[in-house]
Amino acid sequence: NGNGTLEPFLKDGFVVIVLKYRTVPDSIKQVAENALLDAKRAVRITRHHANEWGIDSSKIGVIGWSAGGNLTLNLGTHFDKGDAAATDPIDRQSSRPDYVAMLCPWPGGRKITDYPLPADPPPAFIASAKDDDTAPTRFAEEINAAWTKTGGASNLWIIETGGHRAFSYDSTGEGSHWRDHFMKWLGNLPR
Numbered sequence: 001n002g003n004g005t006l007e008p009f010l011k012d013g014f015v016v017i018v019l020k021y022r023t024v025p026d027s028i029k030q031v032a033e034n035a036l037l038d039a040k041r042a043v044r045i046t047r048h049h050a051n052e053w054g055i056d057s058s059k060i061g062v063i064g065w066s067a068g069g070n071l072t073l074n075l076g077t078h079f080d081k082g083d084a085a086a087t088d089p090i091d092r093q094s095s096r097p098d099y100v101a102m103l104c105p106w107p108g109g110r111k112i113t114d115y116p117l118p119a120d121p122p123p124a125f126i127a128s129a130k131d132d133d134t135a136p137t138r139f140a141e142e143i144n145a146a147w148t149k150t151g152g153a154s155n156l157w158i159i160e161t162g163g164h165r166a167f168s169y170d171s172t173g174e175g176s177h178w179r180d181h182f183m184k185w186l187g188n189l190p191r
Contacts, residue, residue: 012183015055017046021071032074032108039075040095044082047093061099061122061186065167066135069105073143076100076122077115099189101125101182103167104135105143112142123153125185127178129166130158155185 009016021038022031043060050057064072079096086092100122124147128140137158147154159166159174166175 009179015053017042032070035071036074036078039071040079041090043075043079043095043097044090044093048090059098061101062097063101063103063182064105065103066106066164067108069102069135070108070110072097072100072102073105073115076102076124077117079118079122096120097122099123099125099186101127102140102143103127103178104129104132104164105140106135107139112139112146115143115146117146117150117152119150121147121150121152123189125155125157125182127157127159127167127175127181129160129162129164129175131161132164132166134164153189155181157181 019039019042022034039062043062046053046055046060047057049055050060062072062075064070075095075097079094082093082095083091102124105126105128124143126140126144128135128137130137140156140158144154144156157178162171162173162175165171166173167178168175
């Protein structure tokens, strides 16, 4: 992601935790399963240590680009409440993010029906560039429609150009302003 992405968030008082999830499995299906387990665990760990780390445990969000956007979608549709009977106190925590942001979410060969939305999906910010051949705008539109259908809060921001790197930290086009759009959207969420 690079320092160019993180510094503005740090200056605004965010605590940034970067997840390096498993990417070397036996099969493509296992990639998604392992990455989801890693993302759930990261949210649980953050929530468990929130007071100690100076984090508001009701404002834990997940942002992902490309394959990370796919993982964010997977987490936003497959979270759980935690296991109250678990011996590990971290496993007792909910893995539901309080908001998600998907920048150029990559479909990964899947359809939106592979991501069934629960009744209470976290609010979602979705950004896509029309000329992105890797993560087509059509998929971002399908994500937004699924969120809207459940009554979940979502915001879809589509730009004309920028390709798959439109929202990267080093982009210089319209997509480089994604953080401004995201922060405005985040500030308008009900708390």
